[in-house]
Amino acid sequence: MKTILITGCSSGFGLEIARYFLDRDWKVVATMRRPREDVLPHSEHLRVLALDVTDPENIRQAVEAAGPIDVLVNNAGFGAASPVEATSMATVRELFETNTFGTMAVTQAVLPQFRQRRAGVVVNVTSSVTLKSIPLLASYTASKAAVNAFTESMALELKQFGVRACLVLPGRSPETRFGDNARSHTQGLDHEAYVDLVKSLFARFAEPGPITHARDVAEAVWRAATDPLRIPAGADAEAWAAEAH
Numbered sequence: 001m002k003t004i005l006i007t008g009c010s011s012g013f014g015l016e017i018a019r020y021f022l023d024r025d026w027k028v029v030a031t032m033r034r035p036r037e038d039v040l041p042h043s044e045h046l047r048v049l050a051l052d053v054t055d056p057e058n059i060r061q062a063v064e065a066a067g068p069i070d071v072l073v074n075n076a077g078f079g080a081a082s083p084v085e086a087t088s089m090a091t092v093r094e095l096f097e098t099n100t101f102g103t104m105a106v107t108q109a110v111l112p113q114f115r116q117r118r119a120g121v122v123v124n125v126t127s128s129v130t131l132k133s134i135p136l137l138a139s140y141t142a143s144k145a146a147v148n149a150f151t152e153s154m155a156l157e158l159k160q161f162g163v164r165a166c167l168v169l170p171g172r173s174p175e176t177r178f179g180d181n182a183r184s185h186t187q188g189l190d191h192e193a194y195v196d197l198v199k200s201l202f203a204r205f206a207e208p209g210p211i212t213h214a215r216d217v218a219e220a221v222w223r224a225a226t227d228p229l230r231i232p233a234g235a236d237a238e239a240w241a242a243e244a245h
C-alpha cells in the first residue's frame, strides 16, 4: 500500500486530493496548519499532521512523523490580487515564503528518503496563470512560475535516482477557499488608476465558461503519480495549455 503526503489539506484541492487517494486505498498523510480530523472521512489509512510549510522545525517534525512516503504533493498556497505598485513587499515575501520557499523546503526534507529508496514522486501544484498571464496577479504568478522552473530543473537531477518531479497546473476554481483566503492579502484594488482593469477582470471571471473543479485537480495528481511534467487540471487550464503549445 502506497503513502501520499499532501500539504494544505484543510480545504479545496488538498482536501479533495486526500479524499481521492483514500478512496483508492492509499495511506494518506493529510497535513494542515491547524489539524482537523473531521474534514475527512474516518479511515485507518488516514493520518492528519500539523504542518505550516513556512516553519522549518514543523517541516522536520511532520516529515519524521510521517515515516516513509511514496508521493509528496506540495499543494499549500494562497493568492493575492493587487496592482504591482500597490503590493507591499511584505505581501510579496509572504507569497514566496508559502508558495515557493515552502514548496522547496518540504521537497528538500523528503528527497533524501526518495533518493535512498530510488523511488518517489514530487507533485507541485502551481497554476494555469503561469501558462497565460492575467493582470493583477504578478507576484502570485511569479511565486508559482518559480516553482515551475524549480521543478523542471529538479526533475532532471532526480532522474538518475528513479525519482520523478511533476507539475499540476489547475485553472480557476471558485469552489475552493482560494478567493476568500486571498481577500486578506489583496491590496490596492480601489486604486483609481486600476479601477477599470479591476472591473473588467472581475467581469471576465463572472462570465460563464469552463472552470476547474477540485476533483479535476485530484485526478491530475493521480495521473502525476505515473506521468511526466505540467499536467493542466480543468477544462479552462487544458484550453490554455493547448493554446500555449
Ligand SMILES: NC(=O)c1ccc[n+]([C@@H]2O[C@H](COP(=O)([O-])OP(=O)(O)OC[C@H]3O[C@@H](n4cnc5c(N)ncnc54)[C@H](OP(=O)(O)O)[C@@H]3O)[C@@H](O)[C@H]2O)c1
Pocket: 007, 008, 009, 010, 011, 012, 013, 014, 032, 033, 034, 051, 052, 053, 054, 075, 076, 077, 078, 079, 098, 102, 125, 126, 127, 128, 169, 170, 171, 172, 173, 174, 176, 177, 178, 179, 181
Ligand atoms: N482555486 C484556484 O483558483 C487555484 C487555481 C490555480 C492554482 N491554485 C493553487 O492550488 C493550491 C490549493 O488552493 P485551493 O484553491 O485549494 O485554495 P484553499 O481552499 O484556500 O486551500 C489552500 C490550502 O493551503 C493551506 N495553506 C496556506 N498557507 C499555508 C502554510 N503556510 N502552510 C500550510 N498550509 C497552508 C490552507 O490552509 P489554512 O486553512 O490553514 O489557510 C489551505 O489548506 C494553492 O497552491 C493555490 O495557489 C488554486
